[in-house]
Amino acid sequence: MKKSLQYVLRDRVTQATLGTPERSFNWVTAGFFLLIHAGALFAPFTFSWSALGLMLFLHWFCGCLGVTLAYHRLFTHRSFNVPKPLEYLLAFIGTLNLEGGPIFWASWHRRHHAYSDTSKDPHDSNQGFMWAHMGWMLYSYPEWDGFENYSRNVPDLAKDPVHRFLDRYFLLPTIALGFLLYAMGGWSFLVWGIFMRIIFVWHTTWLVNSATHIWGYENFKVKDHSKNLWWVALLTYGEGWHNNHHAQARSAQAGVMWWEIDVTFWVIWILEKLGLATDVQRTTRPVK
Ligand SMILES: [Zn+2]
Ligand SMILES: [Zn+2]
Numbered sequence: 001m002k003k004s005l006q007y008v009l010r011d012r013v014t015q016a017t018l019g020t021p022e023r024s025f026n027w028v029t030a031g032f033f034l035l036i037h038a039g040a041l042f043a044p045f046t047f048s049w050s051a052l053g054l055m056l057f058l059h060w061f062c063g064c065l066g067v068t069l070a071y072h073r074l075f076t077h078r079s080f081n082v083p084k085p086l087e088y089l090l091a092f093i094g095t096l097n098l099e100g101g102p103i104f105w106a107s108w109h110r111r112h113h114a115y116s117d118t119s120k121d122p123h124d125s126n127q128g129f130m131w132a133h134m135g136w137m138l139y140s141y142p143e144w145d146g147f148e149n150y151s152r153n154v155p156d157l158a159k160d161p162v163h164r165f166l167d168r169y170f171l172l173p174t175i176a177l178g179f180l181l182y183a184m185g186g187w188s189f190l191v192w193g194i195f196m197r198i199i200f201v202w203h204t205t206w207l208v209n210s211a212t213h214i215w216g217y218e219n220f221k222v223k224d225h226s227k228n229l230w231w232v233a234l235l236t237y238g239e240g241w242h243n244n245h246h247a248q249a250r251s252a253q254a255g256v257m258w259w260e261i262d263v264t265f266w267v268i269w270i271l272e273k274l275g276l277a278t279d280v281q282r283t284t285r286p287v288k
Contacts, residue, residue, distance in 0.1 A: 020119045023139040030138050036098070036202075039195030042187070051185065051192035055200070058096075058193055063201040064237040066094035067105075068264045072239070075157060076106040076113075079252035080268055080280040088162050096174050097201045101167025103157045107150040113249055114153075116224035117213065125213035125225050133203075133210035174198075204235040212242035219256060219287045220247030228260065238262030244283070253283045 070090035073079045082090070091102045099105055108122055115121040122144070123132040144150060147167070151158035158164065174194065181189040216227030226246035233240025233255070241254040241262065255262030271277035 026140040046188040046191040051188040055192040062096045070094045071105045076109045095170040101170040103167040123209040238264040
């Protein structure tokens with residue numbers, strides 16, 4: 001990765017001021033990641049067209065609605081509002097991706113925006129692609145881990161008992177979905193609907209932290225390395241327009257140019273037309 005002198009100097013200064021958080025390798029998370037990836041190895045032996053269709057549908061249903069729309073644009077950035085029952089339903093869908101609960105997820109991502117590409121950014125892209133992609137998650141951070149620590153920058157969600165429940169028991173909905181899929185389509189639906197779909201959602205989510213902080217173009221001058229990358233945007237329903245997003249994090253609209261397809265914003269727009277999404281924040285900053 002090529003960095004301008006301005007970035008190198010800024011990164012050195014922040015590194016010295018902020019310090020690097022203490023960390024130790026987390027064998028439990030590593031084993032869990034390995035287990036889910038190992039489950040996906042059964043995919044070729046359990047393939048069917050309906051299982052592939054199910055996987056693609058659930059990738060949109062859980063990934064777009066759960067991660068992008070709910071965890072990211074609604075909970076982390078409050079770029080729009082929805083009625084409470086819908087908010088809880090979206091949080092429930094979010095848990096189905098095994099990326100942690102809504103409070104946990106929003107906390108790490110708010111930290112990323114507060115300290116983008118510095119040593120206090122959990123997935124600081126200065127430490128390379130693999131670190132930003134998944135390496136950072138394989139460690140424990142005493143300063144950040146535990147509900148007491150991570151709920152501090154998400155007081156809005158942490159005071160809600162439903163979100164606290166989903167945050168704590170985020171694994172349960174996926175286990176229930178696993179039983180349901182097995183009952184519907186046996187091993188084929190279980191492997192494709194849970195394991196394959198989850199690693200597909202994981203790696204596409206993670207590309208936003210890795211690839212779009214390294215490759216792509218900029219519409220806005222920002223202090224971090226965030227970029228717009230079309231193929232990540234297609235895989236993540238609009239999240240790949242990451243330079244736009246860092247420039248205006250509160251906007252519900254990640255795509256700002258006519259070609260920047262932003263499927264998640266289409267869903268928010270439909271919710272708004274139905275009267276279910278209100279106070280939808282839109283892009284206002286002029287492109288450089
Ligand atoms: Zn970012
Ligand atoms: Zn964000």
